[in-house]
Amino acid sequence: MHVSSGTGVLYGAEVTAGQGKRTDLVREDAHAYPTEDVGYARKARPMASSWAAFTAAEPDLAKTVEERFGAFTHHVLATLRRDGSPRTTGLEVRFLYGELWLGMMPDSLKALDLRRDPRFALQANPGPGSEMAGGDVRVGGRAVEVADPETKGAYVKEVEPPEPFHLFRTELTEVVRTYVEDDTCLVVDVWKPGEPVRTLRRS
Secondary structure, eight states, X not given: OOOOOOSSOOEEEEEEETTEEEEEEEOSOOSOBOOOOOSSOGGGOOOBBOHHHHHHHOHHHHHHHHHHHHTOSOEEEEEEOXXXXXXXXXXXXXXXXXXXXXXXXXXXXXXXXXXXXXXXEEEOOXXXXXXXXXXXXXXXXXXXXXXXXXXXXXXXXXXXXXXXXEEEEEEEEEEEEEEEETTTEEEEEEEOTTSOOEEEEEO
């Protein structure tokens, strides 16, 4: 289920989107938005978008990506260590209230990485074998930690995670899907905020 979300203050509202309808916490603006300064050079920060804005802009690709993440429980998150080298860890993700959420154990290394530098890449579990039904999917962006009790309370009500925990809302800077077409052509769909999907084909 999706509802619009963005940078506005959370408020109670009824929104119908996709196949679901919620009377819950909804954000005021579903458009792509810049984000607060979180400790790295502003000039290095591309435009970011909420999941709801991505869904509104590219509903077919968003549906495929969400289905790929929904096919398995655990996925792979890449964060940046203090020295700039990559760290990869497993985690579960949730799509709620028009957002893609990352939940983590308290003081986990990946959570500390994101507090220091919010950039991340998230790779969907490819599953067993080499078929990768639905293609290979990854999401890049920035993770913003959420401390607001009302927002975390709504998340807890839906997900029932072990407590305490860190909760991060994602701001997308790129969504990529790679798949094989007709067993002959490699196809790469690339979406970035404010741009249409670019499709690259390689035989």
